Amino acid sequence: MSAPLTKPAPLPEELAAPERTGRRGSALVQRLVVVRELGIVAALVLLVVATVVANPRFLSGQNVRDLLLSAAILTVLAAGQTMVIITRNVDLSVGSVLGLSAYASGTLMVVTPGTPVVVVVLAGMAVGAVCGLLNGAIVAVAGVPSLVVTLGTLYAFRGLDSLWASSADRLQINAADLPGGFKALGTARLLGVPVLFLVAVVVVLVVGYYLRTFRSGRELYGIGSAPEAARLSGIPVGRRVLTAFVVNGALAGLAGVLYAARFQTLDTTAGTGQELFVVAAAVVGGVAIFGGSGSVYGAALGALLLTTIGTALPQLGLDPFWRDAAVGGLILAAIALDRALQLRLAARLRGRNARRDR
Amino acid sequence: MDHASAPAAPPAEGRVVLALEDVGKSFGAVAALRGAQLELRAGEAHALVGENGAGKSTLVKILAGVHGPDTGRVLLDGQPVTLADPAAARAAGIAVIYQEPTLFPDLSVAENIFMGRQPLLSGRRIDRRGLAQRCRALFDRLGVALDPDRPARGLSIADQQMVEIAKALSFDARVLVMDEPTAALSGVEVERLFAVARSLRESGAAVLFISHRFDEVFDLCDRITVMRDGQWVSTDLARDLTVDAVVRRMVGREVSSLFPKTDVTPGEVVLEVRGLTRRGVFSDVSFDVRAGEIVALAGLVGAGRSEIVRAVFGVDPYDAGTVRVAGKELRGGSPAVAMAAGLALVPEDRRQQGLVMELSVERNATLTRRWKLARGGLLSSRTERAQAAEWSKRLQVKAGKLSDPVSTLSGGNQQKVVLAKWLSTEPRVLIVDEPTRGIDVGTKSEVHRLLSQLAAEGLAVVMVSSELPEVLGMADRVLVVSEGRLVDDIPRARADEDSVMLAATGQGSSLAGGAR
Missing domain, CATH: 3.40.50.300 (P-loop containing nucleotide triphosphate hydrolases)
Incomplete structure (x- = not known):
């Protein structure tokens, strides 16, 4: 850094042409984002190649379909979580919301057979949205840190789920209780790709498009990047944060319905422990835990990578213990990489400044 | 002293766009503003001067909708208005350039400028190309060589300030408030800023300019309002004033x-x-x-x-x-x-870094020496109290009881506790x-006397x-x-x-x- 600082700097007029600093700033950032996401893709490819070498059947149709089905649920959760994390918040209750929504949609189908699948999906999402509304309201209105609020609702929602199941005397809902049309959703394919995975892809594309293209989406980034500046620029911070929580809740609800369709056996433990796995997927995917940066596409790649690890390691003949260790290592590697890229970017941008200034 | 009694002889041309009447604002026990008044006319550049702590920044924040006044009224075009939040102030046509830039480090320069007001395509989608174009147009007008697409992170203070200025210019403000905008700028940049401020003034906007640099104040402004200790002192035509007269009014002693x-x-x-x-x-x-x-x-x-x-x-x-x-x-x-x-360091932010707000005065005062005061690893409250009492006496800390939480003290007395905490280490x-x-102000001079004595x-x-x-x-x-x-x-x-x-x-x- 000291070299550009001590160099005799040119006069500002000589640099007055905007072309001088040109488009390099954006190009630089763009490149780092690409590097970041390519990193995940590279890790994914490496993992798949290694696994295929050890076990050629890893890429068999059924195996890949199973993998995509598992990834679908985590991806939907990660998409919602990304919206929340971007605002410098976190939602730890999503696992319980998933469980509650899965149980609610299952119950709906048992109690009123013949409910159209669309209605079941919407009902599940509504349950999740209400949970998200509760989280968001406490965070945004009462100003309690989201970590604490959602830690509380993590247990509260799960408790509600158990209470409901025991008072209804229906501790488990089995495949036999579910209508065929709904079960078909879990196994349906379009051009060989599981429909549930396609649902996840659509969710990611919609959320990604929203975050990038709409004012309120950009405001979510602003809130996470500098909360005080967001307030001063007149962004309705509370309302935006509340919305992020509601949407995240609705997506967790959707994930609950997908879970019901995929596993078709529901009890009150569905989704237990998923919350940290979801946050891990987002962080590995480059979503900054302190908000303001990261994309939903990265988070989706992170979800795919974590799911693949879970499926691949047993096939490599490794103990399941290694899955957790690998996920942990991956999170640390991702954070280290983010930090390194961030420092590099900062140094570059500062260097440009020093040259430009007097 | 020739304190003008009222803003009696302003240029009669402009219509009053924005006025503050008898505005008061307190933060806890400290009154930041008492009976402040201000009158901005269309087409004038109006300077607000005063020492640090005179209440200028609080006044700016009231205009910006960040703080609501405790007493008094804000009038827009003669009608009382409530600037409930920054969005409301903005909707009323008030643009503010803050003393310290408030940017989003992760977002691009262009997005920082147009946050919440990005140009739209059909379906309320953001027009990214239009966004960059408008940003470039603004920068051309300001003569700034910044890349609209680079993130705000890593910009120098001067560049950050230019982004703030561009932001304020990007919407058609009827009132432009500039809170020490030139502090970080070079001569060329200041000239450009003033050129823009003048053109705004000519198009009928009111400019409120806050600065410690008197040459700039007299260069740009038509009228000058002086504030001291949260109160309005005078408003006069700049051409009727001299730097000496302004300084005397600012200081008042x-x-x-x-x-x-x-x-x-x-x-x-x-x-x-x-x-x-x-x-x-x-x-x-x-x-x-x-x-x-x-x-x-x-x-x-x-x-x-x-x-x-x-x-x-x-x-x-x-x-x-x-x-x-x-x-x-x-x-x-x-x-x-x-x-x-x-070495001893009394940090900048005493609430965050200097004190444990929930702990008692005596605990805080002896925090730096807890090992020295301990006997066999245990601290006795009696030793703590004795030590704390000695220091509070030396520094004249005004506290109800030494066992009260330090958060109950006034800012000045809190600062004395921090000083006691560090002085007791005999640095x-x-x-x-x-x-x-x-x-x-009162406690301020006590702190100064203390430092001088030390x-x-x-x-x-x-x-x-x-x-x-x-x-x-x-x-x-x-x-x-x-x-x-x-x-x-x-x-x-x-x-x-x-x-x-x-x-x-x-x-x-x-x-x-x-x-x-």
Whole structure:
């Protein structure tokens, strides 16, 4: 850094042409984002190649379909979580919301057979949205840190789920209780790709498009990047944060319905422990835990990578213990990489400044 | 004194766009504004001047919708309005450039400027191309060579300020409020800003300009409002005023009597800093402080003053250089070592860094010595109380009971508790960062008297301060920091507002060439 600082700097007029600093700033950032996401893709490819070498059947149709089905649920959760994390918040209750929504949609189908699948999906999402509304309201209105609020609702929602199941005397809902049309959703394919995975892809594309293209989406980034500046620029911070929580809740609800369709056996433990796995997927995917940066596409790649690890390691003949260790290592590697890229970017941008200034 | 009794003789041309009537605002026990008034006319540039703490920034925040006034009214076009939040102020056509830039570091420069007002395509989608185009057009108008697509992270303070200015210009403001916008800007940039302000004024907008630089005030403004201690003092045509008259009204008393630094013959060099560098933050900082001397680190906000003293104390790491206390070199990165060698740091933000707000006065006051006071690893409240009582008496801390939480004290008394906490370690060098920020005027001079007395007893004092009168009144020497470098070392005799400000803005540096 000291070299550009001590160099005799040119006069500002000589640099007055905007072309001088040109488009390099954006190009630089763009490149780092690409590097970041390519990193995940590279890790994914490496993992798949290694696994295929050890076990050629890893890429068999059924195996890949199973993998995509598992990834679908985590991806939907990660998409919602990304919206929340971007605002410098976190939602730890999503696992319980998933469980509650899965149980609610299952119950709906048992109690009123013949409910159209669309209605079941919407009902599940509504349950999740209400949970998200509760989280968001406490965070945004009462100003309690989201970590604490959602830690509380993590247990509260799960408790509600158990209470409901025991008072209804229906501790488990089995495949036999579910209508065929709904079960078909879990196994349906379009051009060989599981429909549930396609649902996840659509969710990611919609959320990604929203975050990038709409004012309120950009405001979510602003809130996470500098909360005080967001307030001063007149962004309705509370309302935006509340919305992020509601949407995240609705997506967790959707994930609950997908879970019901995929596993078709529901009890009150569905989704237990998923919350940290979801946050891990987002962080590995480059979503900054302190908000303001990261994309939903990265988070989706992170979800795919974590799911693949879970499926691949047993096939490599490794103990399941290694899955957790690998996920942990991956999170640390991702954070280290983010930090390194961030420092590099900062140094570059500062260097440009020093040259430009007097 | 010729205090004008009312804003009686303003230029009759402009219609009053915005007015504040008898506005009061308190924060806890401190009254920031009492009976403040202001009147902005269409087509005028209006200066608001006053010392730090006079209430200018609070007034700006009321105009910006950040704070609501406790008493009084805000009138827009003669109608009372409630500026409930920044969005409401913006909708009313009030644009504010804050003293300290408030940007989103992760977002692009263009997005920072147009946040919430991005140009749209059909379906409320953001028009990215239009966004960059508009941003470039703004920058061309301002003559700024910034890439609209780069993130705001890493911009220099001056560039950040230019982005703020572009932001304020990007919507058709009827009232443009500029809170010390020129502090970080170079001469060329200031000229461009003024050109834009003049063209706004000609198109019928009202410009409120807050600055400590009188040449700029008289250059740009038609009328000048003076404030002191939260109160309105006078509003006059600029052409009827002189700099001297304005200063007299601002201060309202003799400057020299304010800060009673007694002259002391400096003793041995106690603190010796050589070539201290932290990459990208500050570089090659060298200075000495002698016993009995008060040395002030002056400079603009963000110049790196606090960062330098934090590194000296070992809170922040540094990449190169040495710190010696009484000839002995300190190992960096350890406040414990610094404390053992006789350094004490009273941090900038006493609520966050200086005190544990929930703990009692006595606990806080003895926190730095809990190991020394402990017997067999246990602290007795009696020892704590005795020690704390002694120090509170020396520093005249006004507290109900020493066992009360420190959060119940006023700002000034809290600051005394922080001082007690550090003075009880019997330091040889006391570093104080913004010793009187947010303290009422009465207690302020008590803190100053205390520092002066300590220096007279042979303590070496390093003071970081953004309040120029405080720096000029208290310091034996003024070290000026600009963009992370020590650019000037001004002895008391030569130090005045101009010499310090010029050096701080990188224009009058006499050391900058030589130090290389």
